[in-house]
Amino acid sequence: MSETAAQSGAPLRARAEIDLAALRANVRTLRALAPGAALMAVVKSDAYGHGAVPCARAAVEAGARWLGTATPEEALALRAAGIDDVRIMCWLWTPGGPWREAVQADLDVSVSGMWALREVVDAARAVGKTARVQLKGDTGLGRNGCQPGADWAELVGEALRAEAEGVVRITGLWSHFACADEPGHPSIAAQLSTFREMLAYAERAGVRPEVRHIANSPATLTLPEAHFDLVRTGVAVYGISPSPEIGSSADLGLRPVMTLSASVALVKRVPGGHGVSYGHHYVTPGETTLGLIPVGYADGVPRHASGTGPVLVGGKWRTVAGRVAMDQFVVDLGGDEPAVGSEAVLFGPGDRGEPTAEDWAQAAGTIAYEIVTRIGSRVPRVYVHATV
Incomplete structure (x- = not known):
């Protein structure tokens, strides 16, 4: 494995793992x-x-x-x-x-x-x-x-x-x-x-x-x-299908190469009626827990996926709660309390039940090409299986 992170082995705010x-x-x-x-x-x-x-x-x-x-x-x-x-x-x-x-x-x-x-x-x-x-x-x-x-x-x-x-x-x-x-x-x-x-x-x-x-x-x-x-x-x-009409990646015998993940930055309990993110487009329906995911549209997370983007946290699919901001977004954890620093997987091959780039494309009303291409330079690329 080789990393673009400045400090080898240091915890990463976010990472795009590239499976060569x-x-x-x-x-x-x-x-x-x-x-x-x-x-x-x-x-x-x-x-x-x-x-x-x-x-x-x-x-x-x-x-x-x-x-x-x-x-x-x-x-x-x-x-x-x-x-x-x-x-x-x-x-x-x-x-x-x-x-x-x-x-x-x-x-x-x-x-x-x-x-x-x-x-x-x-x-x-x-x-x-x-x-x-x-x-x-x-x-x-x-x-x-x-x-x-x-x-x-x-x-x-x-x-x-x-x-x-x-x-x-x-x-x-x-x-x-x-x-x-x-x-x-x-x-x-x-x-x-x-x-x-x-x-x-x-x-x-x-x-x-x-x-x-x-x-x-x-x-x-x-x-x-x-x-x-x-x-x-x-x-x-x-490893991305050019079109759902042609078939999924698995249907075509292809494997998605990029897995995008981040470390949960904060977990907190909030009461019902609590507004979340800019504009309060999401208000908690009852007492719950919120998780802060430290990536945003400056990292390539599409703002158009506000309220719809899927994330795997603690083994469960969560959805972006409210607006995606420049550097972060929030998910409603429904009362669960995963540890701070635990992994939030935005997309990957789907092997662990995580969303795929196509899922994000559907959530944002775009194509999977754009989802992977827009991931910004602030997100380190971490290469695995670099040698044959």
């Missing part, structure tokens, strides 16, 4: 679902809040051949940490980004428009090194990506000219689904059709990509026809 053995098992499960494709473990947003560098290393140990990040800064940080024996792709660029550094670090960079192609070509010429470029098509998500038709033809043509000059290598052609987490949604088949058309055009023009990819976590789990050469698995790597 579970992460490695999830990667192996996902690889088995797409045996004909390489696997990219997406570690953007600090590995969905789990810690990018430890999670990236564990994913590679389990057979991930690619790592994916949103920003180039995230990708460069992986290289700076010594993660050199794997391909790394980054896709969210803005004008003036660190193109030269990316080329020098052998990153695969995504290009969705002519401005980006021009900037990466200029960077490659400046450093005297061929840039690895992946062309992204917008097949129907309506975010990043080049539009089909004339725009795609122009981008492909210019990229091929740059490749003939030796300044870029077109390593990939890719896109992203809008509704793969909604099985049977008509956009899925439409996007696959458009993607195949865009691939066919580029390949007729002379592009010979190393990888073609469109499958995110839900498509990896449910759409084998979308696997192509590479699958990009994000939230599933961390």
Whole structure:
């Protein structure tokens, strides 16, 4: 076990325990679902809040051949940490980004428009090194990506000219689904059709990509026809189901990697009619005990879960009583008196009867992706099973 806590062994106000053995098992499960494709473990947003560098290393140990990040800064940080024996792709660029550094670090960079192609070509010429470029098509998500038709033809043509000059290598052609987490949604088949058309055009023009990819976590789990050469698995790597419609983590053979817990900071008996937290949105219905949990929205506990968020304390599910504050919230213990310092588990795999990230997502009206990703830097990450 390794801790980010300043004092090893010191009691922690809160902790996010990251089970790297579970992460490695999830990667192996996902690889088995797409045996004909390489696997990219997406570690953007600090590995969905789990810690990018430890999670990236564990994913590679389990057979991930690619790592994916949103920003180039995230990708460069992986290289700076010594993660050199794997391909790394980054896709969210803005004008003036660190193109030269990316080329020098052998990153695969995504290009969705002519401005980006021009900037990466200029960077490659400046450093005297061929840039690895992946062309992204917008097949129907309506975010990043080049539009089909004339725009795609122009981008492909210019990229091929740059490749003939030796300044870029077109390593990939890719896109992203809008509704793969909604099985049977008509956009899925439409996007696959458009993607195949865009691939066919580029390949007729002379592009010979190393990888073609469109499958995110839900498509990896449910759409084998979308696997192509590479699958990009994000939230599933961390043991979270992309959607309740697809199935629970257990249904999918995945194990949640993060367990978020805190130490109970105070237990006190109060009379009926006692207001709790800001605004007194909760008033005790009778004499009871209250427990103070020392985490709040500054730590990533969603304020939208005020009055609904579940917590396991003393072996029982409790519910956030009143508003979640910046640094703390309260639970009504119903007369029970667990010891101060005892564990309050906000979410985990569910093995001990504790809530899951999906339970918090339901309580806050959001998705489990957001629940884990928003856990802030004040909460130390404690890594278990760090060695294989």
